[in-house]
Amino acid sequence: MKKIEAIIREEKLEPVKSLLEALGYHGMTITEVSGRGRQKGVPLKWGAKEFRLDFLPKLKIEVVVMDEDVSPAVNAIIRGARTGEMGDGKIFIMPVEDAVRVRTGDSGTGAI
Amino acid sequence: MPINSADTAWVLVSAAMVMLMTPGVAFFYGGMVRRKNFLSTLMMCFVTLGLIGLLWVAYGYSLSFGPDKGGIIGGLNFVGLLGVGQTPSSVYATTIPQLAFAAFQMMFAVITVALITGAVVERIKFSSLLVFSALWFTLVYCPVTHWVWGGGWLQKMGFLDFAGGTVVHITAGVSALALAIILGPRKGYYEGERMDPSNIPMVLLGAGILWFGWFGFNAGSALTSGGLASSAFMTTYIAGAAGAVTWMILGWCYQRPSVLGVATGAVAGLATITPAAGFVQPVIGIPIGIAASLIGFYMMAFRAKKTRIDESLDVWAVHGMGGTFGTLAIGFFASLAVNPAGRNGLFYGHAGQVLIQLTGIAAVWAFAFGMTWVIGKLVDLTMGLRVSPTEERIGLDISQHGERAYGGPLR
Numbered sequence: 001m002k003k004i005e006a007i008i009r010e011e012k013l014e015p016v017k018s019l020l021e022a023l024g025y026h027g028m029t030i031t032e033v034s035g036r037g038r039q040k041g042v043p044l045k046w047g048a049k050e051f052r053l054d055f056l057p058k059l060k061i062e063v064v065v066m067d068e069d070v071s072p073a074v075n076a077i078i079r080g081a082r083t084g085e086m087g088d089g090k091i092f093i094m095p096v097e098d099a100v101r102v103r104t105g106d107s108g109t110g111a112i
Numbered sequence: 113m114p115i116n117s118a119d120t121a122w123v124l125v126s127a128a129m130v131m132l133m134t135p136g137v138a139f140f141y142g143g144m145v146r147r148k149n150f151l152s153t154l155m156m157c158f159v160t161l162g163l164i165g166l167l168w169v170a171y172g173y174s175l176s177f178g179p180d181k182g183g184i185i186g187g188l189n190f191v192g193l194l195g196v197g198q199t200p201s202s203v204y205a206t207t208i209p210q211l212a213f214a215a216f217q218m219m220f221a222v223i224t225v226a227l228i229t230g231a232v233v234e235r236i237k238f239s240s241l242l243v244f245s246a247l248w249f250t251l252v253y254c255p256v257t258h259w260v261w262g263g264g265w266l267q268k269m270g271f272l273d274f275a276g277g278t279v280v281h282i283t284a285g286v287s288a289l290a291l292a293i294i295l296g297p298r299k300g301y302y303e304g305e306r307m308d309p310s311n312i313p314m315v316l317l318g319a320g321i322l323w324f325g326w327f328g329f330n331a332g333s334a335l336t337s338g339g340l341a342s343s344a345f346m347t348t349y350i351a352g353a354a355g356a357v358t359w360m361i362l363g364w365c366y367q368r369p370s371v372l373g374v375a376t377g378a379v380a381g382l383a384t385i386t387p388a389a390g391f392v393q394p395v396i397g398i399p400i401g402i403a404a405s406l407i408g409f410y411m412m413a414f415r416a417k418k419t420r421i422d423e424s425l426d427v428w429a430v431h432g433m434g435g436t437f438g439t440l441a442i443g444f445f446a447s448l449a450v451n452p453a454g455r456n457g458l459f460y461g462h463a464g465q466v467l468i469q470l471t472g473i474a475a476v477w478a479f480a481f482g483m484t485w486v487i488g489k490l491v492d493l494t495m496g497l498r499v500s501p502t503e504e505r506i507g508l509d510i511s512q513h514g515e516r517a518y519g520g521p522l523r
Contacts, residue, residue, distance in 0.1 A: 009505075011305045042506060046514060053510060053522065057148070087505075 001096040001112065002070050006061045007035060007089040008081040013059055016080035020063065023076055025112065029062040039086050058089060064096055064112045113200055116207035117175060118337040123205070123212045129180050130219035132163055133325035137226045138317030140379070144372075144425050146217040146337050147310040148507025149234045150517035156233070156241060157226040162247055163242060164225050168218040169193055174261050174312050175254035177204060183265035186258050190214075203263070205335040205418065221257070222233055223463030224268020224280045225249055230425035231337075232497075233290035235504050237290025240497050240514040243399060245485045248287065252480055256283050260472070270465070271472040272442045272454055273334035274344070276434040285432020289423055289482040294488040297499050307424075312371050319375035323352055326382045340451055346380060346390040347397040351389075354401025355381020355408075375451035376430065379410035384441075391446040391454045404434050436473055442449045443469035 008016060013030065020028065034055040041054035065073050074091055082088055099111040145153045164172070171191050177187030198209045206215040225245050232241070259266040260273050273279055298307065309315060330348040334341035359377020385397055385406030394402070410469045411429035413490075415421060416426035426475050443466035448459035456462040491497055498504070503511035515521045 013305055015306070042502060044503075044506075044511065049521070052512075053506060056506065088338055 001099060001109065002065060003063075003066055003094050003096045004063045004070065004077070004093040005074055005094070006063075006064060006077045006081065007033065007058050008061060008077070008089075009083070009087065009089060010057055010059050010082075011082040012080065013061075014075050016061065019076040019080045020073065021108075022072075024071055025063055025065060025069070025073055027063065031060040031062075033058050033060045035088070037090065042087070064099060066109060079108075113206045113358040115200060115209060115517070116336070118336065119205075120212055122337035122341060122395070123208050123216050123332055123335060126328035127212070127216040127219050128313040129325045129328025130223065130332065131161070131325075132297030133219070133322055133329065134158065134223045135486035136318045136321030136325055137223060137230075138318065139314045139320060140375070141230050141425055143287070143311040143318065144309040145233050146307060146507070147517060148509055150313060150509060151515055152238070152508030152512050153229070153233045154240070156229040156236075159242070161224050163220060163245060164222045164408070167246060167249055168214075168221050170514065172221055172249060172254050173214045173217065174249070176215075176221075178262075180263040182260070183263075183268060184258070185255055185264075186262050207393060209334060210308075215474045216335075216434040217257075219331075220276055220280055221249060221253055224253055224276075224284050225453065227280070227284035227427055227431055228288045228291065230364035230427040231292040231296050231423045231457060233424050234272050234508060235498055236295060236508075237499050239498060240491050240495050242495075243495065244491045247491070248484065251487060252283055252483045253279075255306060256476055256479065259476075261503045265365060266472045269471070270390060270455060270468050272424065272441075272446060272465075272469065273387045273472070274451075274454075275386045276385070277438040278472060278476050280438065281383045281386060281431040281435025282473065283480045284437060285428045285478040286477050287391060288427035289421065289432065290422040290481045290484040291488050292421055292428075294485065294492060294522060297420070298424065299501060301422045302420070309372060311496070316371060316375050319378055323378055323382060326352065326386075327468045330382075330386055334390055340390055342490070343394055343450055345391060346394040347389045348385055348396055350397030351385030351404065352378045353381070354398045355379070355405045357386070358405035359404045359409060362405065376408065376426075377405045380404040380430045381429050384438040387435065388438045388442045390451050390458075391442050393445075393447060396441075398443045400438060400445075404440075407437055436477075439473055440466070440469050443467075443508050 024054050036054050041052050044051045100107045101111040125477050126359045138154045140216050142150050142153045172186050174190035178189045181187050190375050196214050200206045201210040258264040260279050281324045331341045331345035356378035358372050363370045363373035380473055381401035381404045388523050408430045410432045412426045415429055444458045446454050447460050448456050457465045
């Protein structure tokens, strides 16, 4: 089991959600976050003054999938979230030890 | 004529109420845009209180209400409010100081320019909007006001517009459409990105302020404090109520009775009754209010589904089409029994009024659309109407104003 954490543009939630759904990944958690990447935000010019807008609002999507589903899910997120410009976001993949469904107490792969 | 203190008091209070409508529009629009553009949308409306107010005093009142020049425009006699004093005008609102009349009319000019901004939110460059607004006010608002109210050719022809269905709502709605076409859609609009309202409670607050202010707008346009003002007051309320209920039911037929819908319906009813409020029986506010929401609702759907025009907050569908229908309705429902200074419509034996109203509507549509097209193109070619794609993505609050709606200024 792996957790996919994707930081994406706010306006790309809809395409990412529908692409993941089309592949059968229905469960996900969304958080409003702000952050910056390697380019340290966006430079803006106000008159003569240079200004760097460092933390931009983004959305974080968390999806937990089976090991073999990682690459199709990641591809779906990329397809939905990509514009080709700086600021498209990042995807992090990490191992998950176990998952438990609260209602039934089921654990393991049946719980995700 | 001597000054009537009751009339003066009512018009001054009305002017203050209409002034409050511009912040009302600001919140009505502001709540409908995405969070990153909330402040910029408020700012576009609020700044007109400053900019257009100054231009009105400088030359706008004179171009609109100065002595007639060939039916087209007012003379420059009142530049800088020269000679506009504490005594009544011999032509307009003859029982109140001319300063009260000029102040009341100033608020109309301010809100008309603010109304247009609903079409261009979330992508227009603020500096370009200011230049556009100043030019539009000078070249569209002042002439049309003169034609309809200042002794111009439409007024001489017998064209009726009680409180601005044509002067305010048709000009703003049609110009909104033209400017939105020139400016192009918001980034992501064609791709189906979600552009949901960020704060519907603010929309309702704005609509509430507008509804309150509209009593000044319409009943104040009687320019006296007696029976006509009372009739227009009641007619206005009835049309707003009918509009709100109708839009709610329409929304219910397709989905749910939405808060956004009831607020929009009230504004549609109020905008549509505006030209007719002082010419028709109060109960006529019911059919006009119902028609206002039917027209606004389906025109909005038409604009969104059948055209590719991102006229973002539907100024054209609600104000443009509403103002058009209300102005036309006068041709049918106007009655001299309500307002002896008006005329009879078709149902009271004067069929010709329909034709007069249609002529005025056609002329103002064509003039407002054409002039806005020219001004919009001019500003676009010289300074550019749009922000850069990066600025648009970040949002206009930060890129244009350096502030956020939540979290204060950036340093």
